[in-house]
Each structure stands twice: as C-alpha cells, then as structure tokens.
Amino acid sequence: MKEILRQFICDNFLFGLQRDSFSDDDSLLEKRIIDSTGVLELIAFLEETFGVKVQDDELLPENLDSINRLVRYIEKKSKAAA
C-alpha cells in the first residue's frame, strides 16, 4: 500500500521527480508536496483505489498528511467497512 501511495504522490504532485525526497512520516503539507487542489485528487484516488469513502469531517492532517498516516487511515476505514 505504501508503494502505491508513494507512486501516486510522486507521479501527481512531484511530476516523477525526487522519489526519495520525503520519508513515510514527513508531512506532505510542510514539505509542500500537497496543496488544496492536490488533496482533492488524493481523495479521489483513495476512494477509487482502496474503495474507502472519505467523509468531509475526515479531511484532517491526522488522516492524510503523511504516507504512514494514510496507511493507518485506510486500514481503519477498511476494517470499519468490513
């Protein structure tokens, strides 16, 4: 899952550059990898790829702001749905 997320972020927000320029714990916002239009693309990708439904009140850095947070969030959502 980490690999899929990293690939998406690199392809869409870093245009294929600097694959290793951020760690799994780095804040995507602080590293200026994601912005407000990017977050919408990210959500569409999560919903399409992992089948989760992102609720409006879940649009929080705690859920979305690093690869590790995304993994935890998707796992939690998938469990809840199962």
Next chain:
Amino acid sequence: MQLEEFLENSARRSGDKTALVVGERRLTYGDIERQANRLAHGLIAAGVERGDRVMVYLENSVEAIVAVFAILKAGAVFVMINPTTKAEKFSYILNHCRAAALITDGAKLDSIRHCIAGSALKAVFAEALADGERQNGRRILRLESILVDEGISSEPPPKRSIDMDLAALVYTSGSTGHPKGVMITHLNAVSAAHSIIAYLENSADDVVLNVLPLSFGYGLYQAFMMFRVGGTLILERSFTYPAAILGRIVRERVTGFPMIPTISAMLLQMDLSKWDFSHLRYLTNAGAAMPLDHIAKIRKLMPHVKIYSMYGQTECTRVTYLPPDQIDIRPGSVGRGMPNQEHYIVDAAGNRVGPGVVGELVVRGSHVMKGYWEMPTETEKALRPGLFPWEKVLHTGDLFKTDAEGYLYFVGRKDDIIKTRGEKVSPREVEDVLFALPGVAQAAVIGVPDKMLGSAIKAVIVPRPGVRLTEQEVLAHCASRLDDYMVPKFVEFRDEMPTTASGKVAKLILSEQARESI
C-alpha cells in the same frame, strides 16, 4: 501614522490580549511587540539602514509576522517572498531590490544559499542555525535566539521614517516576464487598511482566520487590519485540510474568514451542516470573482453571514467592495469604491465613459502605490496625470463597466495576465521557463476557465522535430523553476501553432479552442 504603530498602539492598549494564534502557539500583543523590537535592534546592529530592503522568505508563521513589524521598526522596507518561490526568481528579486538583509528558515536558506554570493546582503537571519555561521563573509544569525535574547532591548528603536517613506515592495507578475516591485509607502498601507476596516466594520472583538499566504497582499492585510483594531489573527498555512480549518473556525469563534474562489469551491463540496458557524460574522472574497452559484449556495447555507465581494490589485491593495445588502440584488458586481477613494472608467482615448460602457478603471487615493521599483517605463504606464496637475492616478489595466447606479462589474484584463487561485500570472514568465526546456520549439501559455482556480494555466507546446516530450517532463521542469501557483495545470502538444497575420502566436484562437474542448 506609520504601519508599525498598528502593533505598538495595540501593545500599549491591550498588551495581554491574544494577538496571534499559529498552531499551538498563542502570542499576546506584548509578546509580539517585544520580539519585533529585539529583531529591529538586531537588524540595525547588522547594518540595516533607513530605506534598506529586507526580504522575508518564510511560511505563514509567528516569525513572518514578527519580521514584518521588526523591519518597519528599523525604518526599513519589507519584501515578502512567496514560500514556494524557487531559486531563480528569488535571485532575481534579491538582486533587483538589492536587499540588505534576509529573514528565512534553515531549509529555505539551503535552497537559495548559492544565490547569496555577489548579492548586497549584509546579514541573514534564519531559524534553526548555529549562531555566527559565516557564508561568503556575511553573518548568518539565529533568528529564534534574537527574538528571546534578554540582552537585547525589548523597547522600540528610535523612529527613523515618516509616513511617506516606503514600507514594502510587493513583487507581482509583470507582462514583460520579470516581476515588478510595487512600492507601497506607510501612508499607502495605512490608508488601505483604514478603508477596509471601515467597510468591514472591524473591531477588537473580531477574530479572523487567514489561510492565504502573507506574500499575497490580501493575506498580509488580514494581519494589519486585526493589529490595527486590536483583534485576533489565527494564521494557517493553507486550506489543504478543510476539516481542520473548519474545526478551528468553530473552536476559536472566528468572526471573519477571507476566501478566494478556490476555497469557496472546496467548501461547497462539503456538507457544512456538521459545523457550527454561528459566531461567523462575515466572509470576504477577492482575488477573482466568486461564481454566482457559489454566492447563492453560501447565502442559503449561512443566511446570517455577511458576504463581501471585493476587488483590488497590488498597486493599491483594494478598490471596491459590494455592500452585503446588495449581494442578492446584484451578485455579479464587485461593488463600489471603498471609503476615501475616487475612481472612474475611461475609454482608450482617456475620456470618461457612462454606465454600460466598458473601459479601463482608474483609481485615485492615498492608497495608490508610488510606482514600480526601478522600472520607470512600467511606472509611467500605470501612474498617469490625474484630475489635478500635481497628482498621478492609477490606471489599473482592468476593464470594467458600471450599472446605472454606479456599481462596478469586472470585464477582463487589458493585457493577457492570467488570474489563477487569486494571483496574477504573466504568460510570458511561464513561457520563458518553457523555452528553457530543451526540445521546446514553440510555447504559448493561456488561461482556461476553471471552477476551482478561476483560470487554470494551460501550456501549448510545439516540440522540436524528432523530440518526444512528455507532460510529466514539462511539469517537472516548471515545478523546479516556478512558484507553485504558476505551474501549468494542462499541457497540450501540437505539431504547429496557430499564428496571426503578423506571424505571432494566435492566443485568441488557442483560448477559443481550449474553451470549446471543456
């Protein structure tokens, strides 16, 4: 009155009041005043003189706010740099304004360190650095130690400027491709702030949450306005995680929230009934016109909230606002002139035109800039003789018309400047970067209508024969050289470019084709 007195007066009147909230940090007016005074002494000790330019290259942060007031207290001129600005443009501005000092952070300093050699910088103040580090003979000082250094006086240094002195250079995209430094005096900034405060009816009870970059006038003035009235500013870095921002609006009992259309578009995709906005008094929109359906939906969702549609430009900060009681009557208007300002619309020959006729908006007032820093030709185009022989008035380059009652409607730009995410982008600046990519034979940049961005930037490229370029290559090249908001959203490759009779790229045809394909 000078701009730094906004802080000084509030610190004197209500020193213990919360002035600024950033993340977990809450600072009082007294805290900020003392930190700004220390940094002002630090700047003076580093050799910054009256009228010197000092660059601020920081994210929205406590330090950025303290830096602005410290620079003013030192009698110097602040130059805010967008935190996404890359080394090439940074270097251009650094040398163009011959900055005497730079206030930044460690990570940003690393990205532009190579630009410092050969510049006029006397000192660099950066967060997270060892004190006394030397770079090309210049001192690099630890910003955070100066702000709390008990050995430095926390009293203001003696005043060195008067209100006709420059307070800021605000760099904005120019049609020639090089950014222009708009010269704003203390009087200009104080006048604009006072007019805006008057129509928004701001008071010490206001709590404004700002997500817009402080490098953007609309963002920076939120701080000036709150500090002038002794209110509270909640500063965020962006609107990226909307639920976090909305949660903060509720928790901090925010009364004012400045928006650009990108933000209202995101808000309206959410179910807003989950949040309690009963404390919210007003929303403002500027940067680009808010789509009419956004206005209608927000009115329905938050009937108690006043919505101010506004229009301005860096050259005079703000021009118009639509009184909230008019928003249902003429939602497409950006309103009328703000207090202490005159304006009129002229045709190509400079004659005033009546209602319904499109012409260029001309603005007159003490908020109008002094010109573009060391660009006399550009300045002459914008500042021209006015009503009286002793004055210059601002020709905005923006086309407007009025209705019978004098309310203004934005029609378009006289030049080809693109407004995206509320900021101006010169197609030429983006094209220059595209031409630097090997394999590009021809390039044209246009704006295409976009619900989220106002206009989205589109690059049309004709590759050199035999060269295969990919969209990703083009975007990666742009992202490493342009501010984030200037990076094209769309890239189209063509075998040839449509041209006009004179052989120039026919952008009108490109724009029409782009519009048809949406």
